[in-house]
Amino acid sequence: MEATRRKQLGAYYTPDDVVRSLVSWAARSSDDRMLDPSCGDGRFLVEHDNSVGVEQDPLAAAVVHERVPGCLLHEGDFFSWASGTHERFECAAGNPPFIRYQRFTGAVRDAARRLCAAHGAEFSALSSSWAPFIVATATLLKPGGRMAFVVPAEIGHAPYAKPVLDYMTENFRRVQIVAVRDKLFPDLSEDCWLLYAEGFGESTDRVLFSPIERFSYMSRPPAPSRSIAVAVDELHNWGGRLRPFLMPAESREAYRILAHEGIRLGDVARVGIGYVTGANDFFHLRPSEAERWRIPKQNLLPAVRNGKTLSRGRITSEEVERWQVNDERVLLLRIKRGERPNRDIAKYLNSPAGEEAREAYKCRMRDPWYSVPDVTVPDAFLSYMSGRGPALVENSAGCVGTNSVHVVRLTGKMKRRELARSWASPLTELSCEVEGHPLGGGMLKVEPREASRILIHGTGTLKEFAEPVQEGIRALRRWRHYGEDSGQV
Numbered sequence: 001m002e003a004t005r006r007k008q009l010g011a012y013y014t015p016d017d018v019v020r021s022l023v024s025w026a027a028r029s030s031d032d033r034m035l036d037p038s039c040g041d042g043r044f045l046v047e048h049d050n051s052v053g054v055e056q057d058p059l060a061a062a063v064v065h066e067r068v069p070g071c072l073l074h075e076g077d078f079f080s081w082a083s084g085t086h087e088r089f090e091c092a093a094g095n096p097p098f099i100r101y102q103r104f105t106g107a108v109r110d111a112a113r114r115l116c117a118a119h120g121a122e123f124s125a126l127s128s129s130w131a132p133f134i135v136a137t138a139t140l141l142k143p144g145g146r147m148a149f150v151v152p153a154e155i156g157h158a159p160y161a162k163p164v165l166d167y168m169t170e171n172f173r174r175v176q177i178v179a180v181r182d183k184l185f186p187d188l189s190e191d192c193w194l195l196y197a198e199g200f201g202e203s204t205d206r207v208l209f210s211p212i213e214r215f216s217y218m219s220r221p222p223a224p225s226r227s228i229a230v231a232v233d234e235l236h237n238w239g240g241r242l243r244p245f246l247m248p249a250e251s252r253e254a255y256r257i258l259a260h261e262g263i264r265l266g267d268v269a270r271v272g273i274g275y276v277t278g279a280n281d282f283f284h285l286r287p288s289e290a291e292r293w294r295i296p297k298q299n300l301l302p303a304v305r306n307g308k309t310l311s312r313g314r315i316t317s318e319e320v321e322r323w324q325v326n327d328e329r330v331l332l333l334r335i336k337r338g339e340r341p342n343r344d345i346a347k348y349l350n351s352p353a354g355e356e357a358r359e360a361y362k363c364r365m366r367d368p369w370y371s372v373p374d375v376t377v378p379d380a381f382l383s384y385m386s387g388r389g390p391a392l393v394e395n396s397a398g399c400v401g402t403n404s405v406h407v408v409r410l411t412g413k414m415k416r417r418e419l420a421r422s423w424a425s426p427l428t429e430l431s432c433e434v435e436g437h438p439l440g441g442g443m444l445k446v447e448p449r450e451a452s453r454i455l456i457h458g459t460g461t462l463k464e465f466a467e468p469v470q471e472g473i474r475a476l477r478r479w480r481h482y483g484e485d486s487g488q489v
């Protein structure tokens, strides 16, 4: 299948061992009717005679007809079928499409959200498709029913994982997640975990959690090594995230004690995304270009254009001077709303490059097109995508920052220098791992909301907890494939 189409459909087919493990656990007798809500080429259906599949892709559906001649296949969107069907199943197994919110749109997403909301699971428009797939599938089970599914590892941290875990624990007697460190899908950048649930119609107050190094065929999930209470004292305290439970218990306990009444970045600063120009190359000029077009100095601001610039603790005027000597494209053309561009600027705006830039989506959406909004000089920048961890860099040179970095504005409770010093502590390092999330390929990402939760000061003495803190950092980095055993330090 062509790569874009594959991505659009979330069509990544499951390895045989995983299929057999999930089906053999979910379907226990030949009378059990099994549903696969996104059956692809039918590889789950073929493992159990009494199966029903749903598939939107006609090419995949054609393969199913050939491969599993006896099975009942509904061609089309699962959510519209699920909203109308009266069929109910003893079990379900499969691998839902992982389609991010940018592509999971329109009527399909609306039907998904409506159906889940009717069953008490509210998903925001930013949810990835797998989450409503899991909930909607569960709603089609008979009392006592079971389901076994591949899920992305983001079930351990994404905001939309929480309604899934809430729904599962409120509606199943037993819910288990198997976290697998080695890749389940060799050609998918995403890590995948497994979800097992049984006893539909009952409820539980805990999620059973089994981190394992690598997957091999298993007729039932491994014995859970952690039993996590959903309520106040455990999962809830970690923002509903399972990821912190990949750390040893001592590290979680150390973090919990240090975090108690500790100071988080959001207590002393506002973190946001940088400005969006819509046409970066047009709005960022090289010093030589600025001179050639005779752009006045007051309309040019030095800009941080990417996180890589943020390797050192501070951006100084000497550094900005160096960018300029190297004639880097770092001068933002800043024309405030209501300001009339002078003749020289107008010439630049009307140049062929300007004609092209004003057609860019973001430029068309604002008035006037050449006034870039949300440009401020922050106290510090934060890289939001990094290997080892996000860098916090003091802004001592009056720079502005594009949306390739986060901007940090202090609210007056802490000095810039003090914040930068605190950032260097192992507690903050661990906190970045706990509050941020893996992005594949060893990268860690922190959204502004996550950055606001990063601890910059703990309660009590860090010395006492030095070892469990280091252990926690090591464990979470290993799980995001960054660390000694991934060849990166």
Ligand SMILES: C[S@@+](CC[C@H](N)C(=O)[O-])C[C@H]1O[C@@H](n2cnc3c(N)ncnc32)[C@H](O)[C@@H]1O
Residues within 6 Å of the ligand: 009, 010, 011, 012, 013, 014, 036, 037, 038, 039, 040, 041, 042, 043, 044, 054, 055, 056, 057, 060, 076, 077, 078, 079, 094, 095, 096, 097, 098, 108
């Ligand atoms: C991750 S693949 C899994 C296929 C198969 N179950 C397997 O594991 O090998 C997801 C499948 O969902 C299908 N799909 C995507 N959106 C769908 C929808 N709204 N309704 C039904 N199927 C859908 C895709 O075409 C793709 O075949």
